[in-house]
Amino acid sequence: MNSRSDDESLAMRAAAVAAELKAHGRVLALAESCTGGWIAKVCTDLAGSSAWFERGLVTYSNRAKSEELGVRAASIQRYGAVSEIVAAEMARGARNAAHADFAVAVTGIAGPEGGSPDKPVGTVCFGWVGPEDEPETETCLFSGDRDEVRRETVAHALDGLLTRI
Template structure:
């Protein structure tokens, strides 16, 4: 159990409530979180009403195959990059037929960091059907477990923010 679990549970419940109220469906495309966002969403009772598909595309060839990420972007920018996470979010949105998507790709550590992309570098993408993709890079401190848990939490919080924008626009 992580110290972040209560925060993750709360965010997942808030997300589910907002999705239910707006009649929308969500999906997740995950790399460094290894399915943690989908797991948090499906901890909420009734989640089959707003979630039916998630993608854990840990390997680059899986990002290409399942999410239509371009091999050129992976070669040029690497998996932990803005172009790749944006493509992951768009690809998940289309593949799942969802209304919103979150994508996460990062370096959870303890190995794998570089001077340009140290351990804890995580890119996020949030896609909303017919509204484009918002992306953001965060540098998260802590152990591998901490980086992954904080990435799950931030991914969920970003989805909630996107839902709040949609509600205001209606």
């Protein structure tokens, strides 16, 4: 795929999320690490996003995850910043901070460096939380360069949200 068709694909996903959130009168918040605000950008590229998009927090450092989202330092120390536990805490923290109905969190290793045998480059943990308060999590291993890993992360985050609204 070329970059333009990839961007259009992400825009279509965001539009589908927007339609569902608006139809249900719901509001979204985001907590992003490895995507650096890319999910928020795709969402706010849509005209009228202020009706359903509350805020996006880029919490790249461990300190930011703790300070902005309430992620427990013990969770980061025990499981690592790239873990489903931390993704769940990020999602819950974003939802609570924004008083939103839904939140999505992503934390991962986009590369090209930073991976380990247990968590190779391309490992991304997702957290989705809705009004019911129990986050759902998933870990994916994406391939490709840094940009491709991040693009796949954005797509998967939006797809996962769409199935949970």
